[in-house]
Amino acid sequence: MKVCLVGSSGGHLTHLYMLKPFWKDKDHFWVTFDKEDARSLLQEEKMYPCYYPTNRSLKALIKNIKITWNVLHKEKPDLIISCGAAVAVPFFYIGKLMGTKLIYIEVFDRIDKPTITGKLVYPIVDKFVVLWEEQKKVYPKAVNLGSIF
Template identity: 45%
Template sequence: MKVLLVASAGGHLAQLIALDKFWKEHERTWATFELPEVKAALEGETIDWVYFPTTRNIPNAVRNLKVAWKTLRREKPDVVISTGAAVSVSFFAVAKLLKIRTVFIEAYDRITMPTMSARLCYPMSDLFVVQWEEQQKAFPESVNIGAIM
């Protein structure tokens, strides 16, 4: 299976990295921010850099749509997996257009109030994953896998 892993830096990326038992078994590409700490954490991995900031930044959202289009057309992944944040929306929109499956994992630290990226990606997700039972109130068709970290 070929996987595209999409995340903002920081906690979002840390949650995807924590799933290494899964993604190390597959051919993969990452889409994330070009920052020193990200380069260090993903050393040796194939990465497509996305524009930031992304939160409520329309010009970068448009730029990231272009990156998503280019990346998804080139890589042709079987699935796009994201933990957010805003960069996930561009990739999920393009993935849906290209009929590529999507998996969104809601942030561990957002127990009672959903993230904006989760609310936007929920209708575009083939599988929507939460880490707390309380998160299923906002996302009734989600699957609770428990804490990743």
């Protein structure tokens, strides 16, 4: 199984990195911002840089759609996992078109309101994971796995 881990740098990247017991023995690669924290944390990992800043940016979305297309056609992952933010959206939609399985993990600090990314990918994911039972009021089809922290 090949796994694509996609997310913004900072807290989103840290959140995905904490899933290491799952991905460490699998063929995997990362897509994140080319920033110091990502380069440091992923120095021994295969990483593709994406365009940023992404928040509510049509320019970033268009650039990241091109990056998404190229990366997914080159790597052909079986599974894409993300916890946001905006860079996950093109990876999930194009991945869905390619038949890739999708798992989205809603962020830890959003308990009673959806994130924009969560709202956008919720309808198409194979599994939507929340970390708080309260989040199931926002995402009724979600699976609550509890905190990974």
